[in-house]
Amino acid sequence: IQLTQSPSSLSASVGDRVTITCRASQGISSYLAWYQQKPGKAPKLLIYAASTLQSGVPSRFSGSGSGTDFTLTISSLQPEDFATYYCQHQNTFGQGTKLEIK
Amino acid sequence: EVQLVQSGAEVKKPGESLKISCKGSGYSFTSYWIGWVRQMPGKGLEWMGIIYPGDSDTRYSPSFQGQVTISADKSISTAYLQWSSLKASDTAMYYCARTYYDSTGLLDYWGQGTLVTVSS
Numbered sequence: 439i440q441l442t443q444s445p446s447s448l449s450a451s452v453g454d455r456v457t458i459t460c461r462a463s464q465g466i467s468s469y470l471a472w473y474q475q476k477p478g479k480a481p482k483l484l485i486y487a488a489s490t491l492q493s494g495v496p497s498r499f500s501g502s503g504s505g506t507d508f509t510l511t512i513s514s515l516q517p518e519d520f521a522t523y524y525c526q527h528q529n530t531f532g533q534g535t536k537l538e539i540k
Numbered sequence: 541e542v543q544l545v546q547s548g549a550e551v552k553k554p555g556e557s558l559k560i561s562c563k564g565s566g567y568s569f570t571s572y573w574i575g576w577v578r579q580m581p582g583k584g585l586e587w588m589g590i591i592y593p594g595d596s597d598t599r600y601s602p603s604f605q606g607q608v609t610i611s612a613d614k615s616i617s618t619a620y621l622q623w624s625s626l627k628a629s630d631t632a633m634y635y636c637a638r639t640y641y642d643s644t645g646l647l648d649y650w651g652q653g654t655l656v657t658v659s660s
Contacts, residue, residue, distance in 0.1 A: 467643070469643040469644040469645075470644070471644055471645075471646040471647075473585075473647075475585075480635055480637075480650040480651065480652055480653055481577075481585065481635070481637075481647070481650060482650070483646060483647065483648050486644055486646045486648075487644065492648070524584065524585055526585075526587075526645070526646070526647075527644065527645070528587075528643070528644065528645035529587040529601055529645060530587065531584060531585040531586065531587065532584075533584050534584045534585070
């Protein structure tokens with residue numbers, strides 16, 4: 439299975455609503471996780487089972503989708519959200535989406 | 541509190557061997573899988589393999605099978621990643637993480653990473 443994220447990079451402003459997409463090469467039901475990685479830090483689990491928020495993750499993060507198409511949405515960008523985001527299914531990661539400040 | 545603490549940065553020469561570690565605490569170490577993830581400089585995340593410390597059952601990504609060895613010592617709650625002969629292309633950050641050998645394979649707690657530099 440391959441996971442393709444889009445876009446690869448994205449510029450946005452504080453307060454913007456942002457959506458990142460992850461497409462699987464074949465159906466994976468809802469078995470998808472999302473991670474956030476800041477420079478020099480380990481990845482952090484944000485969402486699993488496509489839409490379940492990991493404990494402690496702010497509610498401005500949400501996930502949706504099933505089958506082959508998934509989205510990660512940040513409803514109102516905060517300064518600390520500028521990072522790289524990865525989707526993952528079992529032994530496969532997407533290539534990452536770098537979210538930068540406009 | 542679940543914690544995974546990895547061993548420190550390493551600088552090695554090509555051809556040398558290396559074993560890095562990942563010590564778990566705050567949970568039942570033998571009841572969860574531990575995974576290893578590689579991140580080459582400026583690149584994305586790559587799933588290397590996983591081990592179940594309870595019985596040392598191990599799974600490898602085809603890309604890493606035969607290139608590294610994953611092991612664990614449950615008596616000291618520690619997992620390992622080792623190389624018998626390093627190459628310059630092994631230069632990367634390596635993360636361990638608690639994981640699940642199931643339909644998602646999510647990684648919920650991560651170590652801080654071990655930077656391995658291989659250079660002559």
